[in-house]
Amino acid sequence: MEALAAARPRGRRWTDVFERPGVLASVLISPAVVFVLVLVGGPLILAIGLSFTNATSGELGGKWVGLANFRNEWSNPSFQHAVWHTFQFTFISQAIVLVGAGLLAHALSKNFRGKWFLRFLILLPWAAPLPLSLMAWKWMFDTSYSIFNWTLVHLNLVDKVDPPQYLAESKLAIGSVIAVHAWRILPFALVIFLAGLASIPKEVDDAAAIDGATGFRKFWSVTLPLQLPIATVALLFGIVFTATDMAVVYILTQGGPPPSFSTEMVTTWAYKTGIESGSLGPGAAISLFLLPVLAVVTILMLLFARKAEVS
Amino acid sequence: MESFGRALREKGFAYLIVGPFAIVLAFPFYVMFITAFKDQTEFYNPEVTPYWFGKDSPTWANATFLFENTQYPRWLANTAIVGLCVVAITLVLALPAGYALARLAGRVGQSLGVGIFLTYLVPPTLLFIPLFWVINQVNLQNSIWSLVLVYPSFTVPFSTWLLMGFFKTIPKELEDAALVDGASRLKTLTRVVFPISLPGILTVVIFSFSLVVNEFVYAFTFISPSENKMVSTGVYTDLIRGDLPEWGAIMVAALIPSIPLALLYNMFLDRFIAGFTGGAFR
Numbered sequence: 001m002e003a004l005a006a007a008r009p010r011g012r013r014w015t016d017v018f019e020r021p022g023v024l025a026s027v028l029i030s031p032a033v034v035f036v037l038v039l040v041g042g043p044l045i046l047a048i049g050l051s052f053t054n055a056t057s058g059e060l061g062g063k064w065v066g067l068a069n070f071r072n073e074w075s076n077p078s079f080q081h082a083v084w085h086t087f088q089f090t091f092i093s094q095a096i097v098l099v100g101a102g103l104l105a106h107a108l109s110k111n112f113r114g115k116w117f118l119r120f121l122i123l124l125p126w127a128a129p130l131p132l133s134l135m136a137w138k139w140m141f142d143t144s145y146s147i148f149n150w151t152l153v154h155l156n157l158v159d160k161v162d163p164p165q166y167l168a169e170s171k172l173a174i175g176s177v178i179a180v181h182a183w184r185i186l187p188f189a190l191v192i193f194l195a196g197l198a199s200i201p202k203e204v205d206d207a208a209a210i211d212g213a214t215g216f217r218k219f220w221s222v223t224l225p226l227q228l229p230i231a232t233v234a235l236l237f238g239i240v241f242t243a244t245d246m247a248v249v250y251i252l253t254q255g256g257p258p259p260s261f262s263t264e265m266v267t268t269w270a271y272k273t274g275i276e277s278g279s280l281g282p283g284a285a286i287s288l289f290l291l292p293v294l295a296v297v298t299i300l301m302l303l304f305a306r307k308a309e310v311s
Numbered sequence: 312m313e314s315f316g317r318a319l320r321e322k323g324f325a326y327l328i329v330g331p332f333a334i335v336l337a338f339p340f341y342v343m344f345i346t347a348f349k350d351q352t353e354f355y356n357p358e359v360t361p362y363w364f365g366k367d368s369p370t371w372a373n374a375t376f377l378f379e380n381t382q383y384p385r386w387l388a389n390t391a392i393v394g395l396c397v398v399a400i401t402l403v404l405a406l407p408a409g410y411a412l413a414r415l416a417g418r419v420g421q422s423l424g425v426g427i428f429l430t431y432l433v434p435p436t437l438l439f440i441p442l443f444w445v446i447n448q449v450n451l452q453n454s455i456w457s458l459v460l461v462y463p464s465f466t467v468p469f470s471t472w473l474l475m476g477f478f479k480t481i482p483k484e485l486e487d488a489a490l491v492d493g494a495s496r497l498k499t500l501t502r503v504v505f506p507i508s509l510p511g512i513l514t515v516v517i518f519s520f521s522l523v524v525n526e527f528v529y530a531f532t533f534i535s536p537s538e539n540k541m542v543s544t545g546v547y548t549d550l551i552r553g554d555l556p557e558w559g560a561i562m563v564a565a566l567i568p569s570i571p572l573a574l575l576y577n578m579f580l581d582r583f584i585a586g587f588t589g590g591a592f593r
Contacts, residue, residue, distance in 0.1 A: 024496055025415035032408035032467055033427065039464035040430045046441035057447070100332065107328040110321060118329050120577050121337035127576035128340065129524045131543035132565035136339035138551065139346060139558050145354065147342055147361040183336060195584045244434035247527040251547055267436040274440040275532050284440045291437070298429055 051285035057278040069285035079286065081261065082269040089178055089249070089265060090242040096182040097189045097238055098231065104186075105193035106219070126187035134251045137180050141166040141252070167253050170262035177263050181248050185241060189234040196230025197223075233304060236297045243293050246271060266290055340569070347373055347562035354558065373559030382537050383564055386545040389455050390568075393541065394523045396459045401466040401519050402512070408467075409474025410504060414483075424475050431468035435528040438464075443532050457533045458541070462526065466519040473518070476586035477511030478504070514582045517575050524568055542568055 051069055055062025073079040108119060125133065140147050149163040158164060166176045200223070208222045246267040255261055255268035266289055274283015345362070346354055348369035359365040377383050408427070412420040442461055451457040481504065489499040505512070530541040537549055546564045550557060 019496055021415040021496075025411040025420070028407035028411035029416065029420075029423070032404040032471055033423075035404055035463065036427060036430050036467055039461065040433050040438070040468075043438040043441040043445065044433065046444065047438065050441055050444065055444070057443070103328055104332055107325040110325050112322050112325050115329075118333045120573070121333040122329070123577060123580070124337050124340050124573055127521075127573040128569035129521070129543060129572060131525070131527045131547060132569055133339060133343070135546060135551075135561050135565045136343040136346075139562065140339060140342055142558075145357075145361075145558075150357060150361050153357075183339075187336065191580065191584065195587065198584075240432050240434065244436045246436050250531075251527070270436065270440065271528075271532070275443060280440055280444060287437050287440060290434070294432060294434075294437070298432065301429065301432075302425065 047284045047288060050280055051282075051288055053281045055280040057275070057280055062281055065281065069282045070288075073282065073286055073289070078261070078264065079266075079269060082264045082266050082286075083289070085174065085263060086243055086265045086267075088174065089181065089263075090239055093178045093182040093185065093242055094235060094238045096178075097186045098235060100182070100186050101189035101193050101234065102227075102231070104190050105197055106223075108190070108194060109197050122190065123187045125184050126191070130184060130247055131251060133184075134180070134248065138167075138252060141176060143168065168257045170257060170260035173253050173257050174262045177249050177252055180252065181242055181245065184248065185238050188241075189238060192230060192234040192237070193227070196227055199230075200226050229304060233301070236300055236304075240294065240297050244290055343562045343566055343569075346558055347566050349373075349559060351557075351559055355555075373557070374563045376557060377560040377563050381550060381560065381564075382540070382545060383542075383560075385538050386540050386542045387567075389539060390524060390542045393455050393458050393462065394520045397462040397466055397523050398516050398519050400459070400463045401470050402515070404463065404467050405470035405474055405515065406505070406512070407500075408471045410478050410500065412471065413475045413478035414486075420475075424472060427468050428472040429468075431465055431472070435465070435526070439528050439532050442529070446533055451533075453534050453536050453539055455534070455539055455541075458523075458526075458530060461529055461533075462523055466522055469522065470515045470519055473515050473583070473586040474508075474511060477508055477514075480585065481507060510582055511586060514579045514586060517579050518583060521572055521576065524572060 050062075052064060052066060053062035054065050054069075104122065108115065108122075139145075143165055146163070146166065148166070149158060152158040153160050153163065164172055166172050204222060204226065208218050213222060244267060246265070249255060249263050249265050250268050250271070253263045255264040255272065257263075266286060270283050270286040273279050273286055277283075342361070345364065348371075349364055350367035350370050350372065353359045353365035353368055354361065356365070412424040412427075414420075416423065446452050446457045446461075451460065485503060485507070486499050489503045490496070494502065524541075524543060526541075527543050530544045531548075534540055534544070537545065540548070542564070546561060550561045550564065
């Protein structure tokens with residue numbers, strides 16, 4: 001250590017600038033910031049640029065068309081339906097998630113035998129890779145060999161000749177993708193809820209016990225208000241993950257079933273327009289309609305972050 | 312005695328809620344497992360219950376088919392290569408940034424950290440069309456290197472946030488001691504801070520890798536030749552084909568990456584929560 005100190009007299013070496021926290025911080029932070037700006041900010045600006053042109057994947061550039069892409073989509077029934085489906089998909093699935101995760105978090109905050117294993121089972125939908133676990137859902141919704149229909153037929157609840165087609169009937173299809181997405185997001189919300197419960201200080205519990213608050217009363221007037229901010233965070237994440245998801249819907253129904261296309265979302269419609277049909281301009285315009293959702297969520301998150309910092 | 316009764320009731324209540332949820336949430340994985348090792352003629356036969364094996368099962372036939380007659384091994388290899396490269400890039404960028412945001416940048420660091428984290432919320436479905444255009448311009452279409460380039464755009468923000476949380480939990484006195492001993496700040500970082508942050512770094516490695524295996528939109532739009540596909544896209548696009556897909560083989564293909572990832576996920580979950588919330592509410 002002495003040798004180190006001797007070899008490094010103050011103000012002699014150029015590396016000494018790294019001893020100033022401000023300089024070192026900039027040097028350490030900038031690569032990540034530049035990378036993220038180039039790979040997230042860049043494409044975002046490019047998306048806005050593309051949306052004002054009629055660019056196709058065949059030719060470079062494309063002509064300036066002003067707001068035509070946005071105007072066309074706004075009055076396009078396919079797009080209008082996609083917006084409505086995305087709305088249903090997001091809000092119904094998140095309502096299920098909030099209720100389910102709330103109940104589970106409450107139950108899992110207690111200690112009981114076999115808890116680790118049950119928690120493992122509950123977290124599986126979030127821990128396993130989604131495009132692969134969707135294969136199991138696709139098989140369970142199979143037109144001829146669905147395990148649900150096998151069970152229902154054996155219970156004499158559905159007709160053997162004409163059983164329900166989960167991904168091919170318009171109402172069942174939207175119901176199925178909502179259920180699968182709720183299944184996927186629920187463990188994530190649960191993890192956030194549990195983190196929130198764990199951060200409630202033990203003293204609060206003790207104080208509530210001294211005041212004689214137990215059971216439902218304690219839950220309602222002590223736990224719930226303290227849980228509310230973290231539940232909001234889980235909900236905001238859930239909204240972003242659902243409204244912008246393409247994997248669940250595309251892998252299960254490809255936005256179908258025809259002719260109603262009851263599961264066409266903003267994301268799958270953007271994919272079909274921009275990549276499958278090669279109309280990059282209109283496709284970029286469609287996906288930019290997701291931006292307002294993100295903006296609202298971002299603002300709410302920032303407000304929440306400030307609140308957390310103050311408290 | 313009364314409190315004993317209440318404890319029992321509370322536990323019963325917990326089982327009553329957690330049990331049914333566990334069954335419903337894990338059910339698709341149970342079906343995946345049974346189908347993976349079931350004889351093909353059996354799962355197409357309504358006489359055999361889909362909830363258990365028939366007399367010709369369990370069998371390795373589906374797994375053998377998957378490894379001998381499909382590109383699955385290739386997809387696994389592609390996923391591993393992309394995953395490792397992305398993890399390496401992520402660590403190089405996020406490790407210094409996370410540390411600096413937690414320790415050196417003060418209040419500005421907190422705001423900047425939140426800012427970086429928010430870019431994680433910008434989804435692939437918003438960026439895939441312009442990025443598809445860029446990938447075509449630089450001639451990376453159909454190559455796994457396009458994914459190595461693009462994936463850090465979501466692993467870096469996520470990992471920077473997590474690491475920032477971890478570094479805040481390390482006692483500052485340790486670093487101060489090293490500094491007082493005359494070590495430079497950079498040396499303190501590499502010799503003192505990073506080694507004790509190893510659990511946090513490992514958590515970031517696992518969660519970044521898991522994000523890579525989960526990604527679908529970019530892998531699906533950028534790459535079409537079968538031999539360059541990832542596990543997340545190849546199984547869906549190449550194995551579900553025709554009137555009778557090889558469901559047994561598909562379930563084996565889904566099971567193999569799911570088991571280790573789910574186990575690792577559970578092992579590191581508590582650390583993940585510590586880092587995730589550590590960054591937000593110190």
